Amino acid sequence: MTAEKKARIGAVKKNKIGKSNELSSLAAKIKAKALENQKKLENSEELSSGSDDDDEEVVRDLQKGAKDTREDTKDEEEVLESFADLNVVPELLEACRNLNFTKPTPIQAKAIPPALEGKDIIGLAQTGSGKTAAFAIPILNKLWHDQSPYYACILAPTRELAQQIKETFDSLGAVMGARTTCIVGGMNMMDQARDLMRKPHIIIATPGRLMDHLENTKGFSLRKLKFLVMDEADRLLDMEFGPVLDRILKILPTQGRTTYLFSATMTSKIEKLQRASLTDPVKCAVSNKYQTVDTLVQTLMVVPGGLKNTYLIYLLNEFVGKTIIVFTRTKANAERISALCNLLEFSATALHGDLNQNQRTGALDLFKAGRRSILVATDVAARGLDIPSVDIVINYDIPVDSKSYIHRVGRTARAGRSGKSISLVSQYDLELILRIEEVLGKKLPKENVDKDMIMSLRNSVDKANGEVIMELNRRNKEKAARGGGRRARMAAKMDMDKEER
């Protein structure tokens, strides 16, 4: 978040809280309750150790995958007790040791051996199960023997995820001198063109910006590409990304190219997968009965009309001291909820597609560094982001497709850790939640709530929300009067990552 934004929200806090005794007494009440809760949480660790026409197929596919592979997985795990058994170069073993990867995760045990044999892979495993290293290790291993430029290209649906994948390649490939670059929207094209001219081995990109460079950057071509990876492949192959992806795929070589598709949810629609030009792929599916991990506790709260904000504040208060992601359906809601949290003295930051790239990076950095305990985000943060400190995911708005639900709640309980997700279900969301429960194959239990506490918060939260809305409206009007609205829209358009929500 920019200094300007901080100052503005700070001003809302100062002015409004200063004026309103009711709000300051709410903040005091919340603080007192927070201390009480913190003690409770310290004493007993409560977190214990799990519009989409593809939904049905996701279930079928995963359940089938689980049946097909459970025995195999067990065998692989027994055989592959260490990375040393994988027959990869010593530099990669050293990198794994440096990262404290003591043994391969099940998806790594399953996917790396056929990948090392040169097979195309469809990798399917739950969120947080180490899929990134499962595709990075075989690529880096091959790169060690054949260090040519533009060797591999990894496509990801969001800028933040692309950056994170680059970091994984950097930490695994540093010892062997692998050069990587991240090519995403919202950043300077000329700087990226310069980076591409340095002939990196690995390019991690969002599709829209990669296409821009393929069309406009002289001297850059992927004609000799050896590896193409689609991370979050089902998302990349969906309708929204379809046209740009097809244009990229047309340009890329199919001969001599190995292709990997990875995700926690995968379409089983053959025609969709065929677009990626896979050659006789090996399907590596690692899944339990449900797609979400066992260490994730999932609950819901049925929220009466008009009380969503109050329920959310109640929850944030119950889990004060924890690191939380709140998902909203719209950018405006993300901005509003973040401001509401800050007004009520919960430290929050917003992440959504209306922010410029510096603001987005700034927000994520603040959250990762623990300087904000709440990230209020749209689905731009739903897939792939690996922030180990996240304890709780709250669905303020229920996602309209079940796959998004699985990816959202997968931002917690990663790499064997425990986590919790809570979904706020209004009268309008009943159908959506039923569909999600069907995909999960289980009913979500209801979260216990202290209704008296909620009712005691109601007036103050509504009042605070009213003030936030007024402040946000005032800011928008000011922006429009300065002509910022049009300028900002123009800039956003020029900046636009064609593929992002």
Ligand SMILES: Nc1ncnc2c1ncn2[C@@H]1O[C@H](COP(=O)(O)OP(=O)(O)OP(=O)(O)O)[C@@H](O)[C@H]1O
């Ligand atoms: N072999 C390993 N041992 C221990 N930790 C590992 C191992 N492999 C990966 N990890 C860690 O597990 C975490 C999750 O990995 P990663 O982000 O690749 O998950 P993912 O399966 O891609 O999740 P998502 O589906 O949400 O994108 C990371 O912090 C990573 O460093």
